[in-house]
Amino acid sequence: MGQIRLTDLTKRFGDTVAVDDLSLDIDDEEFLVLVGPSGCGKSTTLRMLAGLETPTSGDIYIGGDHMNYRVPQNRDIAMVFQDYALYPHMTVRQNIRFGLEEEEGYTSEERDERVVEVAETLGIADLLDRKPDELSGGQQQRVALGRAIVRDPEVFLMDEPLSNLDAKLRAEMRTELQNLQDQLAVTTVYVTHNQTEAMTMADRIAVMDDGELQQVASPFECYHEPNNLFVAEFIGEPMINLIRGTRSESTFVGEHFSYPLDADVLESVGGREDLVLGIRPEDIEVVDATTDDTAADDALGDHELRMDVTVVEPHGDQNVLHLSHPDQPSADDALQAVTAGMHLVTRGDRVTVTIPPDKIHVFDAETGTAVHNRRHDQEADFTQLEQ
Numbered sequence: 001m002g003q004i005r006l007t008d009l010t011k012r013f014g015d016t017v018a019v020d021d022l023s024l025d026i027d028d029e030e031f032l033v034l035v036g037p038s039g040c041g042k043s044t045t046l047r048m049l050a051g052l053e054t055p056t057s058g059d060i061y062i063g064g065d066h067m068n069y070r071v072p073q074n075r076d077i078a079m080v081f082q083d084y085a086l087y088p089h090m091t092v093r094q095n096i097r098f099g100l101e102e103e104e105g106y107t108s109e110e111r112d113e114r115v116v117e118v119a120e121t122l123g124i125a126d127l128l129d130r131k132p133d134e135l136s137g138g139q140q141q142r143v144a145l146g147r148a149i150v151r152d153p154e155v156f157l158m159d160e161p162l163s164n165l166d167a168k169l170r171a172e173m174r175t176e177l178q179n180l181q182d183q184l185a186v187t188t189v190y191v192t193h194n195q196t197e198a199m200t201m202a203d204r205i206a207v208m209d210d211g212e213l214q215q216v217a218s219p220f221e222c223y224h225e226p227n228n229l230f231v232a233e234f235i236g237e238p239m240i241n242l243i244r245g246t247r248s249e250s251t252f253v254g255e256h257f258s259y260p261l262d263a264d265v266l267e268s269v270g271g272r273e274d275l276v277l278g279i280r281p282e283d284i285e286v287v288d289a290t291t292d293d294t295a296a297d298d299a300l301g302d303h304e305l306r307m308d309v310t311v312v313e314p315h316g317d318q319n320v321l322h323l324s325h326p327d328q329p330s331a332d333d334a335l336q337a338v339t340a341g342m343h344l345v346t347r348g349d350r351v352t353v354t355i356p357p358d359k360i361h362v363f364d365a366e367t368g369t370a371v372h373n374r375r376h377d378q379e380a381d382f383t384q385l386e387q
Helices: 042-050 092-098 108-122 136-148 167-184 193-201 219-224 229-234 263-269 291-300 378-384
Strands: 004-013 017-027 031-035 057-062 077-079 154-159 187-190 204-209 212-217 241-248 251-252 259-261 274-279 285-287 304-314 318-324 335-340 350-354 361-364 371-374
Touching: 004 042, 017 042, 017 212, 031 193, 042 057, 042 077, 042 154, 042 187, 042 212, 042 378, 057 241, 077 136, 092 108, 108 136, 108 167, 136 167, 154 241, 187 193, 187 285, 193 219, 193 350, 204 219, 204 229, 212 229, 229 361, 263 361, 263 371, 318 361
Parallel strands: 031 187, 031 204, 077 154, 154 187
Antiparallel strands: 004 017, 004 057, 204 212, 241 251, 241 274, 251 259, 274 361, 285 350, 304 318, 304 350, 318 335, 361 371
């Protein structure tokens, strides 16, 4: 069984705490992604799992067995590195077969058969007699995967394995890795700083920052129900809009606008005064400006703003708009919004922006803790899509 349990895991390098009191359970056959910025402790956690680093304190269990002092070859794991680590003087066949050389219970013929079987699974059977320098980046990545798969381990550990590939090949390999993990039914722990990889591949995401675990949840929950400001900012592209302000009775007051808060939001906020209002760019509604700005300003509703378009980033299927308050182009509470690609907006336009009250997040400005997340009026539909 490939179930993993990390209990109070800590790793120090001198006075530097790389991983701080990390506790995490990973289910058998689960695809878990450790994600966070550089230096957050995710690779150190993976190296402790692999036996390449010894924990300062805490415990590691794989399949119920204590692993702290077992050497890597006795942990029934296979690791895929960022740089592939292929032997340049060996053929593809020899590189994959190398993963079986220390495994007992195989005859030479069985090892050869196993290599061919794995190569066929990965679609590289026709490359078995080539050397690594004759392969593309994607082909080299498949060879590295083959060397790990050939041992049929309980756990795969992957340390940013796609970071050296171009964008198109990364997208293809993400799909291949998901299909492969489903086919092999093996527990996988995957490390990346790329939140797109995390969102598209993971059963669950473990978000880390400064050595500490911030949230463990499905991609859906991390995106729509972040635990704190760090998770809200890190997960999502374009980044969530965050506006600092204070609560004045039933109103959030920012630097350049006031925003009435609904009763359920006020209940969540309680007695807190210093707040951060969050809204995802795709949740902002943008309406083209009228020719009469004065009339438009007079007709603004409680959750509407007049803003100027300062930058338009076309992406084909959508546009990312950078919006600023009139006469305040560098204000801290400028916004980003996403509109449909066919919604033609140009730099310099003045538009009406709606921030729907059921789409906002609210955070405690002092602690960063989420005190209110957006409502899920269509939660059943979201759940169906997630499954």
